[in-house]
Amino acid sequence: xxxxxxxxxxxxxxxxxxxxxxxxxxxxxxxxxxxxxxxxxxxxxxxxxxxxxxxxxxxxxxxxxxxxxxxxxxxxxxxxxxxxxxxxxxxxxxxxxxxxxxxxxxxxxxxxxxxxxxxxxxxxxxxxxxxxxxxxxxxxxxxxxxxxxxxxxxxxxxxxxxxxxxxxxxxxxxxxxxxxxxxxxxxxxxxxxxxxxxxxxxxxxxxxxxxxxxx
Numbered sequence: 001x002x003x004x005x006x007x008x009x010x011x012x013x014x015x016x017x018x019x020x021x022x023x024x025x026x027x028x029x030x031x032x033x034x035x036x037x038x039x040x041x042x043x044x045x046x047x048x049x050x051x052x053x054x055x056x057x058x059x060x061x062x063x064x065x066x067x068x069x070x071x072x073x074x075x076x077x078x079x080x081x082x083x084x085x086x087x088x089x090x091x092x093x094x095x096x097x098x099x100x101x102x103x104x105x106x107x108x109x110x111x112x113x114x115x116x117x118x119x120x121x122x123x124x125x126x127x128x129x130x131x132x133x134x135x136x137x138x139x140x141x142x143x144x145x146x147x148x149x150x151x152x153x154x155x156x157x158x159x160x161x162x163x164x165x166x167x168x169x170x171x172x173x174x175x176x177x178x179x180x181x182x183x184x185x186x187x188x189x190x191x192x193x194x195x196x197x198x199x200x201x202x203x204x205x206x207x208x209x210x211x212x213x214x215x
Contacts, residue, residue, distance in 0.1 A: 002139045005135045012039060013156060016038050016039070039124065043127055047131070058130035058131060058134075059126075059197035066195075078202070078205075081209070082206075121205040129184075129197060130191075137192070143188075144185075152184075187200035187203060187204060
């Protein structure tokens with residue numbers, strides 16, 4: 001199974017790198033159409049057809065009681081992310097600058113901004129935690145090793161965007177990758193603890209929004 005996990009990841013990495021290098025479509029097309037096609041479709045094929053398992057095996061399940069608990073925790077963590085983003089925003093500009101927020105309103109509105117970040121988090125958590133981490137952990141029985149490895153593989157999927165859209169320089173070029181690794185490891189442990197992707201998806205969504213709006 002371990003070899004299969006790396007093969008699936010490598011195929012996805014090549015397809016995503018080729019797409020990022022060859023096409024420059026609007027972000028909403030990337031997140032609502034292309035990313036589920038490249039990130040999730042191969043995973044679903046392997047899980048449903050080759051492993052003969054149900055979609056719930058990827059963590060896409062939650063009891064109503066657990067769901068609302070995760071939703072509450074996710075909102076609290078989202079507020080903490082927002083406060084952190086405000087602090088970074090102030091330190092970066094010397095004042096509170098809400099230009100990124102205004103830009104998001106002009107490009108589709110706040111609701112659209114939330115939906116696109118939620119979609120991004122859904123696809124990436126299915127691949128990063130539901131598939132990569134869960135199977136590496138099951139194969140190795142080493143939680144931190146599986147969490148770090150899956151998070152590093154997840155980080156490598158972000159390499160193309162570093163050179164095609166973000167163009168990060170200086171400390172941002174260090175902080176952004178490190179934060180992705182930490183997010184991945186944190187969500188891996190939370191996924192194991194909760195048994196569902198609901199909370200990791202929410203945390204990932206608020207993290208994405210914080211980065212987009214303030215960093």
